Amino acid sequence: MQYIPYNKEQFAWTQWGPKEIRKAYENSIAHKEKVYAAIKLVPDFDRTFQNTIAALERASYVESPQMHYVELLLEVSPRSDVRKAAKETLDEYSQKIVDIEYDEDLYHAVLACARKNEPLEGADKKLLEDALRAYRRMGFGLSTEDREELKDIIKQISKLSLEFSKNINDWQGYILVTREELEGLPESYITGLQKDNTGKYKITLQYPDSVPFIKNAESEQKRKELQTKLLQKGGAVNLDILGSLLRLRRMQARLLGYKNHVAYQAKPRTAKTAEHIEAFLTDLAKNVSPLAARDITVMCDLKRTSTGNPDAVLEYHDLSYYLNESEKQTCNVDHEKLRVYFPLEKVLDGMFAIYAKLFSVSFQKITDYPVWHDGVELYAIKNTEGEIIAYFFLDLYPRENKYGHAMAFPIVQGRLLEEGYLPPVSAMVANFPKPTSDTPTLLSHPELTTLFHEFGHIMHGTLTQAPYASQSGTSVARDFVEAPSQMFEHWMWDTESLRLVSEHYKTKEPLPDSDLKNLIKAKKHMIGYQTMRQIIFATFDYQIHTEEEGTPDAISTYNTLVKTYLRVQTPEGNLFPAGFGHLIGYSGGYYGYLWSEVYACDMFTRFAAEGLLNPETGGSYRLWILEKGSSMDELEEVRGFLGREPSNRAFLQEIGLDTIKPE
Numbered sequence: 261m262q263y264i265p266y267n268k269e270q271f272a273w274t275q276w277g278p279k280e281i282r283k284a285y286e287n288s289i290a291h292k293e294k295v296y297a298a299i300k301l302v303p304d305f306d307r308t309f310q311n312t313i314a315a316l317e318r319a320s321y322v323e324s325p326q327m328h329y330v331e332l333l334l335e336v337s338p339r340s341d342v343r344k345a346a347k348e349t350l351d352e353y354s355q356k357i358v359d360i361e362y363d364e365d366l367y368h369a370v371l372a373c374a375r376k377n378e379p380l381e382g383a384d385k386k387l388l389e390d391a392l393r394a395y396r397r398m399g400f401g402l403s404t405e406d407r408e409e410l411k412d413i414i415k416q417i418s419k420l421s422l423e424f425s426k427n428i429n430d431w432q433g434y435i436l437v438t439r440e441e442l443e444g445l446p447e448s449y450i451t452g453l454q455k456d457n458t459g460k461y462k463i464t465l466q467y468p469d470s471v472p473f474i475k476n477a478e479s480e481q482k483r484k485e486l487q488t489k490l491l492q493k494g495g496a497v498n499l500d501i502l503g504s505l506l507r508l509r510r511m512q513a514r515l516l517g518y519k520n521h522v523a524y525q526a527k528p529r530t531a532k533t534a535e536h537i538e539a540f541l542t543d544l545a546k547n548v549s550p551l552a553a554r555d556i557t558v559m560c561d562l563k564r565t566s567t568g569n570p571d572a573v574l575e576y577h578d579l580s581y582y583l584n585e586s587e588k589q590t591c592n593v594d595h596e597k598l599r600v601y602f603p604l605e606k607v608l609d610g611m612f613a614i615y616a617k618l619f620s621v622s623f624q625k626i627t628d629y630p631v632w633h634d635g636v637e638l639y640a641i642k643n644t645e646g647e648i649i650a651y652f653f654l655d656l657y658p659r660e661n662k663y664g665h666a667m668a669f670p671i672v673q674g675r676l677l678e679e680g681y682l683p684p685v686s687a688m689v690a691n692f693p694k695p696t697s698d699t700p701t702l703l704s705h706p707e708l709t710t711l712f713h714e715f716g717h718i719m720h721g722t723l724t725q726a727p728y729a730s731q732s733g734t735s736v737a738r739d740f741v742e743a744p745s746q747m748f749e750h751w752m753w754d755t756e757s758l759r760l761v762s763e764h765y766k767t768k769e770p771l772p773d774s775d776l777k778n779l780i781k782a783k784k785h786m787i788g789y790q791t792m793r794q795i796i797f798a799t800f801d802y803q804i805h806t807e808e809e810g811t812p813d814a815i816s817t818y819n820t821l822v823k824t825y826l827r828v829q830t831p832e833g834n835l836f837p838a839g840f841g842h843l844i845g846y847s848g849g850y851y852g853y854l855w856s857e858v859y860a861c862d863m864f865t866r867f868a869a870e871g872l873l874n875p876e877t878g879g880s881y882r883l884w885i886l887e888k889g890s891s892m893d894e895l896e897e898v899r900g901f902l903g904r905e906p907s908n909r910a911f912l913q914e915i916g917l918d919t920i921k922p923e
């Protein structure tokens with residue numbers, strides 16, 4: 261396949277100001293309207309899949325990347341005028357695009373084309389089905405009145421979703437601590453902290469500050485103070501927004517004939533029905549409960565012995581701390597101490613070497629193209645012929661007003677054009693500790709695993725060969741999209757792979773064998789508790805999205821689940837749901853994290869048997885999973901790769917439920 265070459269110009273958007281953002285929006289809309297008008301002009305007797313359905317998909321050729329640039333700039337731009345313009349533009353776009361898509365004539369054009377029953381296969385057949393479903397889900401097929409109501413609901417949902425996410429992003433806060441209150445934290449962490457004018461240390465809510473503190477600070481009072489702040493994220497205003505969103509999503513589902521929002525979401529995904537999801541979560545909760553209860557008891561006992569108080573009660577802000585403490589004591593793994601063996605540069609070299617070997621590609625840093633901030637890097641991916649097939653950005657350090665979690669953003673989605681294949685562009689955004697004057701960025705093992713996970717999304721997005729952008733890369737079912745990335749997390753629990761990404765940042769000595777062994781042995785440490793946390797998030801998301809009437813009380817739903825499954829009280833006045841950003845992107849689909857683990861663990865069995873650095877297995881994985889996107893049914897892809905029906909056996913083993921009979 262020929263790839264279309266890019267030059268600097270294609271990356272000029274990284275420097276956009278408010279004026280360019282505005283122009284991009286106007287151009288995108290104008291282009292789309294022009295293409296739509298042309299499709300409508302085709303007389304019905306001349307309609308074909310190519311001039312109607314494929315043309316409809318191609319109409320987003322200009323708009324899709326341009327709007328992705330704006331979305332990314334909203335999350336990462338260091339300029340407040342750019343973020344402001346991006347937000348305003350996306351607000352306007354989210355409303356305008358609904359007006360454009362609600363086009364009765366276009367709908368009739370699609371129907372007329374479908375009625376011709378052209379013999380279609382594979383990606384083409386799926387594209388037609390997707391187009392018809394999209395129109396059904398817009399309410400074409402309902403009465404005009406219902407359709408208008410639905411249209412209004414969709415607009416409101418878009419607007420409120422943007423608002424909800426922005427409130428989380430903009431949320432800032434910190435606590436102040438003295439030097440004594442930093443007991444338990446390593447020197448390298450302390451030197452990276454900012455101070456206020458009284459000389460106290462600032463622990464912000466950003467990951468590199470807050471996560472090590474919650475896990476390691478001996479001062480219970482300060483951990484509690486920080487945890488309380490973390491649980492205020494998003495603010496009370498987000499609870500109101502969430503209430504409206506839940507009601508609107510329910511109305512949307514009902515208008516379209518679904519019982520609730522989860523049922524609506526599940527239909528086109530691999531789960532298919534809300535009942536499947538409920539059964540999955542209920543069974544899992546039942547089986548994991550005893551394991552989680554055992555872990556909680558261990559944590560509670562540990563608190564009692566270490567505080568010398570036989571009546572001490574395990575609290576919400578203790579969970580991460582005693583999980584970490586028990587890992588230190590029983591597994592001999594101290595994540596803070598191990599950081600010295602994972603300097604970012606070595607990690608990236610090793611990670612690129614692993615992915616290069618598996619997928620027969622190479623990575624090249626591009627230094628003369630523009631980026632949106634000094635700390636951002638751009639890479640090209642080359643195939644064995646040395647041709648550039650894709651690009652990706654790495655934006656790995658926290659900044660004020662930057663997206664606060666780790667995520668891979670699709671920017672340009674691959675698509676087949678007449679001139680050749682359009683190379684995909686993605687960006688990995690994360691928040692790892694910044695290097696200081698004398699220490700490079702040193703990753704913890706959990707951060708390393710996150711990096712591998714996110715890079716899995718980058719590979720899924722960039723190695724795609726799907727013909728249509730709407731089916732390429734990570735545009736797969738929401739309850740499958742995590743699977744390819746979750747699978748790659750397994751590499752960070754493997755001796756040979758860990759060797760490739762580690763060496764002492766000063767002495768260049770390898771990670772000692774004993775540490776390596778202990779680390780790998782600790783993989784399933786408190787797996788019951790850790791799985792239960794995911795079950796709680798998924799069940800929470802499920803329950804608030806299946807409430808039959810009124811506004812679900814999200815806070816008490818969450819509190820009850822934590823109390824029931826972890827036997828721990830959530831802090832008074834917590835606003836957990838207000839800061840749970842996944843309620844937007846995953847809305848009613850958070851179960852997907854656990855659900856796709858089933859596929860991830862199953863797919864990994866082939867690598868476990870054939871070798872984690874086996875290029876043949878990698879090639880087969882690339883062919884069946886990474887290249888296909890959703891141009892094929894996702895379960896067909898898994899069957900193709902495994903050469904058998906998928907099974908949940910490996911997943912059950914992974915979470916310590918080996919005794920349950922797999923299906």
Ligand SMILES: [Zn+2]
Binds near residue numbers: 714
């Ligand atoms: Zn992910």
